[in-house]
Amino acid sequence: MIYVIDHQDSFTWNVVHQFRKFDKVYCSNYFNVDYKILNSSETIVLSPGPGAPKDYPQTSKIYKNFKGKKKIIGICLGYQQILYNEKGKIIQQKNIYHGYQSKVKVTNKSKIFKKNKTFKVGRYHSLKLREPFNSNSLSITMRCSKTNIPMAIEDTKNKIYGFQFHPESFLTENGDFIIKKILSN
Amino acid sequence: MESLYQSDEPLIIYKVENGYNIYTHFSKKIILTNRNINKFFKSFNKKKYNKETDLMIGFFGYDLLCNLIDLKTVNQKKSSFYKGIFYKPETIIKIRDNIKIVSKLKHKKLKISFQKTQVSSPFKMNIKFPKYQKIFDYFSRKIRQGETYQIKICTKYRNKSKINPINFFWKLMKVNASPEAFMIRDKDYSIVSCSPETLINKKGSNIFTKPIAGTLKKNNGLDKKKALKFFKNNIKETKEHNMIVDMERSDLSKICKPGTVKIFKKKFVEEYKHLYHYVTLVKGQLINKIDLKDIVKSMMPGGSVIGCPKIRTLELLNNQENEDRNIYTGSFGFIKYNKDMRFNIIIRSILNYKNFSEISAASGVVLDSTAKKEFNENYIKAKSLLELYK
Numbered sequence: 224m225i226y227v228i229d230h231q232d233s234f235t236w237n238v239v240h241q242f243r244k245f246d247k248v249y250c251s252n253y254f255n256v257d258y259k260i261l262n263s264s265e266t267i268v269l270s271p272g273p274g275a276p277k278d279y280p281q282t283s284k285i286y287k288n289f290k291g292k293k294k295i296i297g298i299c300l301g302y303q304q305i306l307y308n309e310k311g312k313i314i315q316q317k318n319i320y321h322g323y324q325s326k327v328k329v330t331n332k333s334k335i336f337k338k339n340k341t342f343k344v345g346r347y348h349s350l351k352l353r354e355p356f357n358s359n360s361l362s363i364t365m366r367c368s369k370t371n372i373p374m375a376i377e378d379t380k381n382k383i384y385g386f387q388f389h390p391e392s393f394l395t396e397n398g399d400f401i402i403k404k405i406l407s408n
Numbered sequence: 409m410e411s412l413y414q415s416d417e418p419l420i421i422y423k424v425e426n427g428y429n430i431y432t433h434f435s436k437k438i439i440l441t442n443r444n445i446n447k448f449f450k451s452f453n454k455k456k457y458n459k460e461t462d463l464m465i466g467f468f469g470y471d472l473l474c475n476l477i478d479l480k481t482v483n484q485k486k487s488s489f490y491k492g493i494f495y496k497p498e499t500i501i502k503i504r505d506n507i508k509i510v511s512k513l514k515h516k517k518l519k520i521s522f523q524k525t526q527v528s529s530p531f532k533m534n535i536k537f538p539k540y541q542k543i544f545d546y547f548s549r550k551i552r553q554g555e556t557y558q559i560k561i562c563t564k565y566r567n568k569s570k571i572n573p574i575n576f577f578w579k580l581m582k583v584n585a586s587p588e589a590f591m592i593r594d595k596d597y598s599i600v601s602c603s604p605e606t607l608i609n610k611k612g613s614n615i616f617t618k619p620i621a622g623t624l625k626k627n628n629g630l631d632k633k634k635a636l637k638f639f640k641n642n643i644k645e646t647k648e649h650n651m652i653v654d655m656e657r658s659d660l661s662k663i664c665k666p667g668t669v670k671i672f673k674k675k676f677v678e679e680y681k682h683l684y685h686y687v688t689l690v691k692g693q694l695i696n697k698i699d700l701k702d703i704v705k706s707m708m709p710g711g712s713v714i715g716c717p718k719i720r721t722l723e724l725l726n727n728q729e730n731e732d733r734n735i736y737t738g739s740f741g742f743i744k745y746n747k748d749m750r751f752n753i754i755i756r757s758i759l760n761y762k763n764f765s766e767i768s769a770a771s772g773v774v775l776d777s778t779a780k781k782e783f784n785e786n787y788i789k790a791k792s793l794l795e796l797y798k
Contacts, residue, residue, distance in 0.1 A: 232653055233717035236661035243666040273555050273720035300554075319775055321557040322647030322654075349554035392654050393671055404676065 226264040228282060230300055232349070236300060238393035240272055244399060245406050253282050261285070266294040266406070269301025272390065275350060276300065276307035283308050293338060294382040296405060297334025297354040298397050299348055302385030305376065309361055312353040316372070324394040325367050327374040332362035334379045335408050342401065348387060348406025379408065409505070413574045416521045420465055420495065421577060422742075423589040426730060427504040431465050431497035432769040440468065440492030442475045449701040457746035460510050465742040466494030467754065469590070470733040471478065473708045475666070476701070487732040489597070489761050494743075525575065527797050529568035530566050531767075534731055535561075537783055543728055544779035551775055556724055556735070557723065559715035560652055560770040565788045567792065569765045573598035576758065576796050584681055584792060588752035590740050598762075599735060601757035603794070604685060607710040607739055613694045615664065615703070619656050619712040621649040622686025635684040636677045644776055645686060649675065653688050655718065657709045662706045664692030682792075702749060710753035713737045713770060714787050733737060735759050736768035758793055767793045 225242050227250040228237045242248045249260050251274060252274075261267070267289060276283065279300075285310050289295060297305040303313045314378065325348045329336040342365075352373045356363070361383070362389035365375035376385045384405050412419065419432040428719040440448060465689070471481055499511035534545070540561065547794065577591040577600050588603040606618045622645040626637050636680045639645050653671065660669045670694040678685045694703070715721035736759075741751030748764065759766050769789040771782040 231717065231719045232658075233719075234658050235710065236658040237654060240661045240666045248770075273717050274555075275554060308726075315527075315552050315554075319551065321551075322650035324650075328782055345654070347648065347654075349552055349557075386498065389654070393657065394650055394654070 224249060224260070224264040225266045225268060226250075226261050227268040227270055228277060228285065228301075229270045230255065230282070232270050232272040232300070234391065235270045235272075236391060237270065237389075241391040241398065241402055242268060243407075245403060253270045253279055256281070256285070264290035264293065266296065269295070269297040269304050271299035271301060271347065274300070276304040276313055279304065290383065291381045295384070297385035297392070298390060299387060302376065302387050303350060303352070305383060305385045306352050306356070308360070309358050311356050311358070313350050314353045315349060318370075319349050321349070322347065322394075325369065325388070327388065328368045329361060329365055333375075333376060333377060335404055336364065343394070343396045344374070344388035344390070344398075345392030346388050349390075351387070362367045382408075409501070412713065414522050416519055417632045418495070418594040420497070420593075421574075421591045422465070423587060426701055427502065430501040431495070431499070432501070433511065435498050437717065438464070438466075438494045439490055440472060440494065441787050442472065442491070444703065445472065445476065445492070447772075449699065449704070452700055452743060452745065452747055455604045455745035460500055463742045464494040464715065466492065466738040467735060467738055468492045468704070468708065468711060471557060471736050473704075473738060474722060474726065476705050476708070477719070479719070479726060481726045481728060484607040484732045486732055489732070489759070491735050492738070493594075497498045498502060503568035509612040510710040523570060523572045525569070525571045525684050525797070527567060527569040528763075531565045531567045531794060531797070534564040534566065537780075539764055540783050541589055541779040544773055544782065546723070546728070547773040548775060550724060551773065556721045557716045558648060558774060559721050559724060560713060560772050561782070562725075562729065562733060562736065562770040563783075564736075564770055565769075565790055567765050568763055568798070569760070569797065570763055571600075571760045572597065573600050573760065576600045577785040579796060580792070586680060586756070590752070592740075593794070597759070597761040599740075599741070599754075599757060599759055600793075601754060603740070603755055603757065604680070605712065605751045605753045605755065606750070607753050608707050608741070608749060609642065610694070610703070610747075610749045612748070613696070615687060616691040616695055617656050617660065617707065618678065618687055618689050619652045619710075620687050621645070621652040621712055622688075624684040626682055630684070632677050632679050632684065634678060638675065639675070639686040646775060648772065648774065649688070650714045651684055652715050653690065655716050656690050656755050657708050660690060663698055663703050663769065664694055668693035676794075689694075700743065700749075708751075710739065713753055713755055714770065733768065734766070737770070741758050756789065756793065758796075765797075
């Protein structure tokens with residue numbers, strides 16, 4: 224079972240339907256989490272959403288509670304929430320990407336995807352990770368081929384994964400493949 | 409027909425694919441409130457569809473739709489206009505190449521009462537440019553902070569007037585017979601609209617929505633092919649369109665079976681008399697036995713005229729606006745007794761009530777635009793309606 228925590232986004236149900244291709248999915252609002260179902264889920268997905276990670280202390284708490292105990296996948300805001308809880312700084316960027324299709328490239332840090340493989344992906348984000356970002360466990364595993372902005376993270380030991388882009392967007396090619404890989408890892 | 413037009417009989421005209429339907433001889437009228445709307449949706453569970461007139465036709469206002477998804481509009485000066493009204497027609501007159509009447513009623517005597525259009529004050533805008541600029545800057549900051557990805561500012565034109573809605577409607581259809589145009593004439597109010605956008609079309613378990621994001625005015629050098637090229641090469645139009653498509657996919661996914669929501673026709677151009685629209689057709693298959701209310705809650709208010717993500721963007725709008733939107737960005741359409749339905753998004757519309765006319769228009773705040781440009785865009789959108797009063 225996969226538990227999707229919805230940060231009241233207008234893309235969340237695309238995420239739910241994408242994950243339903245691979246497993247049972249339960250979805251609820253971030254302020255209305257059913258802990259019984261959450262406890263019995265193997266995977267937690269932190270949805271995209273408006274605002275910044277600091278606006279969602281409930282989700283940060285869940286992340287800290289379940290880190291290392293369950294697989295955690297973050298998308299867009301969810302990805303930023305993971306980084307924020309791992310001492311990353313989430314900042315505004317000069318150019319804003321809402322509804323853009325960009326190419327991302329797999330870095331040599333990925334243990335799941337082939338190095339230098341590129342994907343065309345859909346982006347909706349005002350904020351990004353400030354670099355340099357140093358972490359013992361998290362690696363930046365994809366970057367925008369043009370701007371080099373971090374686009375994906377992996378921590379295979381704790382089974383934590385995140386995407387700044389939207390694998391569920393119609394702008395993302397091979398989105399299902401990316402999710403399938405992460406879920407089977 | 410002429411005598412029906414000139415009577416005081418309430419009637420509704422709705423554009424259909426190859427003509428118009430006129431709905432009249434209403435045997436029931438339900439005025440919707442936050443309290444009775446659940447009952448209204450539930451009432452369809454008991455109904456049986458036997459004939460074409462077995463449907464309720466009318467509109468949901470913006471405030472009612474916000475309330476359905478638990479969003480409050482506390483800062484708005486409340487207007488006394490209805491939050492929503494639905495009618496049960498006993499007669500449908502079909503205007504195609506010829507006219508066909510579906511009715512079980514005998515010929516009814518009509519009271520003639522011709523209403524002339526009278527304008528007694530010029531149009532005034534509720535938001536002047538400096539105020540607009542302020543809101544624009546505020547929302548631009550919110551976009552930078554990631555609070556919203558796109559948001560639309562609504563401005564309103566009002567004047568003191570009485571109108572002949574039927575006259576207005578046919579005049580409007582001559583210049584812009586948009587696919588979701590409609591008119592309501594009741595005893596104490598009227599609505600005239602050339603809405604272009606289908607929000608819900610549901611037949612059986614199939615549902616589709618056809619969001620518009622991207623409008624181009626026609627000129628001599630332009631044809632459909634060139635219009636498509638323009639949209640494809642225009643980054644601003646393309647990214648706005650992408651966002652709306654993903655949002656509508658998500659809204660449909662909430663009420664459809666997993667794996668059934670598909671983009672049926674991606675990014676194509678529809679041609680109208682004066683403009684081109686950039687549209688995408690998204691389809692899905694509804695979950696078995698889904699409630700009408702859940703369909704309405706998931707799809708309304710229509711995302712393309714609000715912004716994205718819907719909930720947070722609506723909160724920002726509702727905090728900023730201090731006037732009731734009334735019908736604007738609500739939905740007009742019908743629900744048949746077999747639960748098939750068709751609804752549009754109410755934009756490009758005139759509401760006439762208590763001797764006042766109001767016309768609303770909205771355009772988007774995106775970072776690569778300017779307040780001046782979008783402010784003018786609102787005027788362009790309202791122009792063909794404002795001109796009816798001349």
